[in-house]
Amino acid sequence: MSRRDGPKTFTWLHLLDWEVNSRVSNFHRARLLEDIKRLHDESGSIDAVILAGGLTSRGRRDEFRRLGEELNSLLSEINALGSNPTFVAVPGYTEIDQKAVDLLWDGGRRSVVDLVSSETEFLDDDTRGHLFDAFSTYREWARDYPFGQVERPVAVPGDFALTVSGTDCHVGLVGLNTVWVRPTKRPSEGPAALHPKQLQAVCSPNPGAWVREHDFCLLITYHGPGWLTPLWRPAYRAEIAPPGRFALHLCGKPDELYGDSWRQTIPLVVPTSSSYGGREGSVEFVLGTVRVESGLQSLTLRPRCYDKPKHSFVPDPGFDPAVVEAYRHELARATRGTKPVPRPPGAAEPDSGLIVEQMELFDIRSLEQLAVGFDLESKLPGRWTCLAGINGAGKSSVLQALCLSLLGEPLIQELGGERLERLRRLNANERRLAQIGTWFREGPNRHYVEVKLRGHKQFASEDEEDLSRSMRRIWRELRDHVIVSYGATRTLSDYEDPRHLSLSPEVRRQITLFDPLAQIASAETLLGARPKDKVLHRLFAALVERVFGDTLRVVIDRGKVRFITQKERLEAVDLPDGFRSLAAWMADLCAVWCEKFPKQARNGRTEDIDALVLIDEIDLHLHPSLQRILVPRLRETLPRVQWVVTTHSPLILSSFDSAEIVALDRAEPGGIRFLDREILGFTTDEIYRWLMDTPANSGAMEDQLAQFAGNSTSLVKSDLAAMLEMSPEVTEDQAKERVRRRAERLEKFR
Structure with missing residues (x-):
């Protein structure tokens, strides 16, 4: 990969629901192209065109042929502006063959759980066959159309992962099919599905390692995460799109879960509604740019809506740019590396940390x-x-x-x-x-x-x-x-x-x-009510010694914990407040460790x-x-x-x-x-x-100086001057003497 010292940028055009053969006027399409040209002049080169589902109306071969012609026209227009974008797409509901879906679901008698084995094969051979048949027309078009996706083994048809280039940066685009689980015949219904093995297949063998090979990565799906059923949602958050893996999640159908589609999440979900629908108020496309400079990412999103009275595209009135600015800071923290689990020499290990x-x-x-x-x-x-x-x-x-x-x-x-x-x-x-x-x-x-x-x-x-x-x-x-x-x-x-x-x-x-009035759970460890526990006492004593040093020591007196500080032997309740609050949680931590991991606790090592x-x-x-x-x-x-x-x-x-x-x-x-x-x-x-935006000097002294300026101070002028003269190196008497001598010298010039 090439690397320069200058900024790295990547700009994409995000569309949804092209829906070939839908009743959309040529006038509306012309307005769309005009707006794309206007934004191109303002934002610069477009590096990728992304179509997040809804490519056709019924998924027929003739519709896919026409889709190719219309996309060629769109890309030619963008090429004429000086850009050479990569084109990628993920399927939506309208790209599914209904007959194959009926076989997949066996007339509604099979459930999602019947199809998916989370531990082994994910999908059996018979199910995979019906599933790939359901997307056969889409697969033929994707194989023949000259766009960025390449044919490789996938878990679900329509999935892909590829690397595209922007201005001196390498961006990972991952597209995953969310419409392959659809038990109903109505194309607008049915649960959305995302399985971790979809990501593992296209980013084999290690998705995390694949992501780290890029400056940043974008996830593309038809559905937003809010459409995922409870069966799929935790896996999406934990294994597919954990914080820091994807800079953005570009999707089609806005989330119902979050209500406000632009509500800040990690990764930020960027929805569109329909690119050629002409529905007033809906987000029809988004032009986005990520800029990376000095390791920090900045993000610009320009969601566009169609204004029917004006017959033109305008900025989405529901979009707040402050959301993007706030997200940029969160992403900067989320994309920092994580630390490996420390392994001290000789330390015992629990089953899993x-x-x-x-x-x-x-x-x-x-x-x-x-x-x-x-x-x-x-x-x-x-x-x-x-x-x-x-x-x-x-x-x-x-x-x-x-x-x-x-x-x-x-x-x-x-x-x-x-x-x-x-x-x-x-x-x-x-x-x-x-x-x-x-x-x-x-x-x-x-x-x-x-x-x-x-x-x-x-x-x-x-x-x-x-x-x-x-x-x-x-x-x-x-x-x-x-x-x-x-x-x-x-x-x-x-x-x-x-x-x-x-x-x-x-x-x-x-x-x-x-x-705030509750007592620490294992207080009996220090108060003597707990039975004799040599393992716990030994571990606690070792912890106190290493943290407090010679300031505080633990001794066991007839099975009870006692403390020695400044040559005094004290019970826990008699310790100074600072010692007591610190020793209390340390004892509780040791007690819980001994209870849950008694074998490791017998070693008496705090490092364990x-x-x-x-x-x-x-x-x-x-x-x-x-x-x-x-x-x-x-x-x-x-x-x-x-x-x-x-x-x-x-x-x-x-x-x-x-x-x-x-x-x-x-x-x-x-x-x-x-x-x-x-x-x-x-x-x-x-x-x-x-860091704390707090002056390090005395507030009381500031008050006295303010009162002196207003002639209302209760202090004698010489006393105030002496206070300002004092320091760790200057005593009160020395300060007063300095003030007296300075006053005498000034008096000579009067």
Whole structure:
């Protein structure tokens, strides 16, 4: 591949529903060509023409012949403008042979589940034969027509993957057939289908590796993801189009699932409605451009609608360019590389590690919409995500949303309807539908789970109930992993709180994130109520020693945990607040690890602990001297833990790579500030000013100076001058002496 230092660009024309033989006037087609020419003059060369289904009216051979003639005319017009685009297409409903479909579905007596084997062959030979017969006319046309697709083994006819060139860039185009499952005879009905083996066949053997060979990739289908039934939707999100794989998903039929077709998702779904339908208000085509410069992608989309009174094409009034700008920042984070699972020498391994990759949320508390990546490649070891931002930015909301999505149904109901109701964003005195989607992997397997909060009833529609049932198996398997959450209070008291004893263990381990008065689940480990557990005590003592150093040590006194600090022996409840809050979650983490992985825990190695840990205000009550070293020591001591934490401390923030910091800021596109530099070498004052937008000097002194300017200060002028003179190197007496001498010198010039 050629590479220059300059920008790389790729422009495409996205059409739908050409529908040869449909009643469309030559006048309308002429207006379409005029608008394409006008946009070409403004945007430059078109590199690809993409037709997302609806090529003919009935799928007859004579229609495909006429389609070729009309497309030749269109491409000739574009060639005359100075472009030489690649042409690609995916089939729609009208490209299916109905007789073959009837054989495929055996008169409606076969279901989708009957056809698909997710574990082995995907489709048996008999089914494949009928399926390929159903698209035989389309396949003949695709084989003979001179466009970019090439004949290769595919799982479903109409699928393809190819590389096309733009301005010094190489773009992957992947087209997948979504109409091959159609149990009804009405062409506008029937579920949409996408199976991971379709992608694996055209991007063999490894879709992820194929994608990485390109500057970026586009996915093309007839249906948007909202048309996928619950059987197919999780696989689409987890295995076909996980965050960062495709820059965009170009489709035909707008999503019913999302309502607003332009609602921001990853990948961004770009729909059209009909290229030659002439329906007023519908998006008839989209001209798009991706520009890559210095590793960052910028995106321009120009959706066009037909205005009948004006007899011309105009910009889509429902399209908000701010959506594209926000998505660009999310895509920049999603396309950063992910880190391999660390393997410390000699460390024991659980069956498969859990790694959370991405979360997308809508209408959670104060957050209208947000996408957060949790597994981005950084220069530092370990897996860390640090959420930063002002009070009310949504840091705790992100932790709560992630926790909910991993608990899943039915466990989240244990949190209570009132608590779940408060998590839904309030807008105009009404609670909005809240939605959380999370991508994660277990070993080589990727998964996607989705939670919707509709007040006291979750997954209200029949379709959503099916989706919930399909995901409950994944949520049950997640219970085998160590997933713990700790709120910003992390109470540890000898008072026995009975309020949450009836909760399942999985929910109790997260409850402090939702109830500020709740006690950490394994508090009995430190309070002495737990039976003697030498394995747990040894592991906890090792963790405390490596994190606290000589500042705090653990001793076991007659089976009970005691602490030694400054030569004093203390019980857990008597520890200083900072030590107590830190030791409390550390003990809980060790207890859960010993419970779920007793064999590995017997080694007593902190490096073996494999967990997902969410902590609100990780610096809670800690002295700056401990804040400064906390994260580096946890990186070394617990290298296999994935951390998602929040903080307001510049010393904590200075311990992170820029890829690990999620700086929440509602004024920024996408709600996250993009960090264009590392802050590892910043002083705390520089972090205050640059990242936290906060002056590093005293607010009280600023008030006094303002009052002095208004002649209303309560301080003597000389005292105020002395305060400004003081520094770590200048004492109060020295400052006053300097001020006195300076005043004497000035007096001589009067």
